[in-house]
Amino acid sequence: MDEQALREFADERLRALAGPGATLREDQWSAIRALVLERRRALVVQRTGWGKSAVYFIATALLRELGEGPTVIVSPLLALMRNQVEAAAGAGVHAATINSANPEEWADIEERVAAGEVDVLLVSPERLNNPDFRETVLPALTQDAGLLVVDEAHCISDWGHDFRPDYRRLRTLLTELPEGVPVLATTATANDRVVQDVADQLGVGGEHTGPQEALVLRGSLDRESLRLGVVQLPSAQARLGWLARHLAELPGSGIVYTLTVAAAEEVAAHLRDQGYEVAAYSGRTDPAERQQAEADLLHNRVKALVATSALGMGFDKPDLGFVVHLGAPSSPIAYYQQIGRAGRGVQRAEVLLLPGAEDRDIWSYFASLAFPPEATVRAVLDALAQHGKLSTAALEPHVELGRSRLEMVLKVLDVDGAVRRVKGGWEATGEPWHYDAERYQRIAAERRAEQQAMLDYLSTSSCRMEFLRRQLDDPYAEPCGRCDNCTGSRWSSDVDEQAVQQAEQRLRRPGVEVSPRKMWPSGMDALGVPVSGKLPADEQASTGRAIGRLTDIGWGNRLRELLGSGAPDQELPEDLFQAAIQVLAAWDWAQRPVGVVALGSRTRPRLVRSLAARIAHIGRLPLLGEVLTDPGTTPRRATNSAQRVAALWSQFRVPEELAAKLSAVDGPVLLVDDCADTGWTITVVSRLLRKAGAPEVLPFALASTS
Template sequence: MTDIRASALLALRTLVGRDDAEFHDGQFEAIETLVAERRRVLVVQRTGWGKSAVYFVATLLLRAQGAGPTILVSPLLALMRDQVAAAARAGVRAVSINSSNQHEWDETLRRLSADEVDVLLVSPERLNNPRFRDEQLPALIDRIGLLVVDEAHCISDWGHDFRPDYRRLRELIAGMPTGVPVLATTATANSRVVTDVAEQLDAGRRGFQHAVVTIRGPLARASLRLGVLRLPDNRARLAWLLSHLGELPGSGIVYALTVSAAEDTARLLREAGHAVRAYTGRTDTEEREECERLLMSNRVKALVATSALGMGFDKPDLGFVLHLGAPSSPVAYYQQVGRAGRATANADVLLLPGTEDTAIWEYFATSSMPDEEKAAAVLDELDRSDSPLSTPALEALVDVRRSRLELLLKVLDVDGAVRRVQGGWVSTGVPWAYDRERYERIAAERVAEQQSMIDYERTSGCRMEYLQRALDDETAVACGRCDGCAGVWYPAGVAAEAVSAAGASLDRVGVAIEPRAQWPTGAASLGVDARGNIPHGERIAAGRALARLTDLGWGGPLRELFAPATGGAPAPDTVANAAMLAACVRVLAEWDWEERPAAVVSVPSRRHPELIDSVARSIAEAGRLPLLGPLDWRNGGPSGASGGNSAYRLSNVWQSFAVGAELGRALEPLTGRPVLLVDDIADSRWTLTVAGRELRRHGVSVVLPFALALKS
């Protein structure tokens, strides 16, 4: 043990670049359990404790004993980049295999074969890549020295960032050679998650009786000063941010719950002179890396981010974390605020909850759960097929959107019902049953977590203590720093000019509706006589919507307008809707069309006929344009339910619209002229595309689509 400790301490000091570095409580215990006892270890420690030091030091010691390379399963590319750089500082030869470095894979595999790699970092998704899973992984497992599962809460159904691909790790762990140590690490896990992860680490023991060693430390962060500021609406929250962002210490992260909110907030702050960038799931890889570098070097005040910036981002001196809208649980919230104050004496953490939070939580709560009917449809198609089906091919056969279909296939794969092979997916023939009880339990737990987050916002006690107790930390005590312990530490007032700027930003109107250029793959199999590119003479032009339903400004009023309670009632003659109609007119006034429309036509609607008619009428009156009325239904109108994937959505509206006799006569004198086509909500854009195609076929030169709302 003395020799191991001396060697481990030397490796630690090399890793951190300090000759006086010492182990934190629990670090050497974890290393010793892995290296000397070859056991399975679960480490639950706060962000900044040094979990990566445990697996890098353990790797060096195991390699010195002749063990094979470490396989490190890591969830994010950003995390991989940081870990490869950290490993190099300790003399650990680390490489990664991921979607961004395919050109390096052959060289990486050659180095692995030559035993020139100490740590191989892979994503959980890579474990199911057919070539890697069937050709490379078995040989690696035969000589693996250590398996590390980073961000291990992802293994658990109860983890705040559950990922189906992570559940495959149970099979990998169960197939490990006896005596190969396994390390799982996370900063955010309550007792339920700890128990669940420990059970999965215990898989495939085959007589190796030692129980999983759990090393769990206190989660309190003495550097963090927590607070909650409740403001009446988005205008007030943005005005507060405009007024006080520059006063927050150092550089930091402003979290938003949706992509639109992050992008809108970043734009507003930049226009006010703040150095910020947006960072979301829509940000491409190169831009993400640039954003991370700018924040690391303090060349921006903040990144305005969704949860896409979370695990893996490591800036020890991050000065603040601010939330515009609350995450759905205290566990998820703790994970994000834990990014701040890791190597500083003080960091500010402030939550500005929003009235829309609960609606956003409800949407995301079930997004990872499979739909029983859709799962059965996927399995039926795979059972019928004599060859593998690609995801696009399956999409044309079952009415599931691509993102949901990919997630559903992962769940079915983990459950053993399907398997990914070269060329696509096949059925394994293993019976699959929808685990209703399990998903109902998870849904109920999500609801309880949401209420717990609301209770955090409303507590008059210590906020850090509340978070610790939510994570079942038995060491929880009052922090003495938060607004519950020491009183309000943040300013509550806002500058008048900030209120005006926020209001102007929220009142901004007009988002683009991009025209469809191609018919979806597989539409022909659904009775749609169309494939390839949409002929230019049948396409609609680029259009406009008042706003997205997810926007911070007009998104709220539009969500209320389309709430089920309003049904198909006409837009009432209220100040709010008068303002909305005026906003629609502003969109048209700012539209940079090449030629002004000559008339207005509307899309027939079952859900909101009076609403669409009133909007079309108001636009026509404001623009002094003839209102020609709606298109007619053909073949009974659209069939099938709303939603689903692109091919099914097109088939639902295909051959559903017609230019009736009266509309046809009204269009005759407008041959070769543009027409404005009005609808309520644009989502897949196939309704506008098919309706506009009919107008183009009747001599309209340009169809300019306009909708009240863009769904996303």
């Protein structure tokens, strides 16, 4: 098939994919031509909605027509995979996906791939290091592949806003590809630094991959349909009230982004109270519910999804009419990526940012989860070297890392060759490993610069789209003529008092559940703590309550003010006492408490004692006493569940007087604390109270962190 025939075939497939009037952009054809005719490697950096997926689906169709093997697409999100499978069908390409949501289909899909019935196989980056997939499926797939696609390729760079350690395993995969297999990397959100890093890692920038130099295609990142604006409002109540009043005015259906899961759930609940069809969407949402929510938005059955960044890359709804952010992301690049969901197939879409005073606190929290110091990482390597193969759960007691950060460290060490994932866990390779402190410090500095740039975006009087494009090093950046600064046309920041009051009632409505721990962490015997498995029913706490979460947009600000690290110990403030009464009055316990116990605090004893005393007084309950902290123990900040339990195990004791009272009670006791963080303090202390004779323990705290 000559080049002219290939071009005609490509145009035909594009029309099947995008409609009868569609024509290939010149850069789309340049990329397809490089992949199909010249079998080159290419990096395509183009705006969201430009048509990057059309490049790899049409290239796949052409390569299959020429007798080549299936395309392998490494794709980061389930929502992205689902959309791509549907889009591929429009191009006459048979696609399938192997990911964590469909394990029951893996065997059948693998058979179909082997039989040549699948044109495109989408896999998550995590699959590349699954031992079974890596050893049984990947070798044959690598040898037979007709094209490798790395979608959302900025994830490969730890300079990128959405770094995924598993993506870096692609370097190994590239070295195993047979000569002449084309490679395509695509992204919409990469500045010069990320582009260079991705190009270096994938071997698609400035190097030779065979007889020709690789191709880099980079275009304008302008989004002509987007109307950017910022609405500055004085409080969380005003922001939520403003949204409730103006949501109906926004065109079509869209996305309301929040910075935390708690905020997503809280905002969605208020909007439903105001009569809107909306749903919350986050990483905590059940997978089936997430899929249903996506479908509801795609088919305009809801006005909006109130979502965290879990709804991000690759969600494709051409007629999405608006994106609103309640709270600013920490990076202009991440912000550009999220607003790119809007306006792909409509002439005008509204993009509004309503920043909050608490945004910087949230940024600081997520920044604290960056790559840990060298000594902590070395402890991971030492533990594996000493104990041999360990699962993540079994490794946790030996290191000062929480589960999510430990998994991230293991993935980085795996990519760097210092550990390997095997069936049943991880093992050290014995290879030397270098802690690149200078690089990690530069990355941290880059993150701080991004945060400052986001603040500058809020305050700029210049074109907002040009500002974002310059953050992405777009060489074509120029004033858009459409944003609020360019036009002088702005959404009013006025919000009527009734809307603010309704929002305040929602945000100030106290009460969240505190779920009890039911399983001890793995490996406690290694730390000298004689527990394992499930907590016996007669040692467990019951489901408790807290006034609010520290991450709430309502009570969160007030609780952070009271419980922050620099806050003084004080008597319980009246507003929080009234909130506590509301929570207790609404608690649907099976039996009313018969007494109150204070959980001894080293940092805020006055606050906790006054809370317990006032609850006992108002509820006409006996104040049974206080669980004491042992002065012979030293409190230690632990970073994972096993270490936390070990640190708490000998800290508390039930004094004899309290034990005597507990053995005589005939109902639940209310255990009062300031903050339910990991839940392990309440678990350990409740166990002591139950063993001392309490029939049931009902935990109550001012704040929760989950």
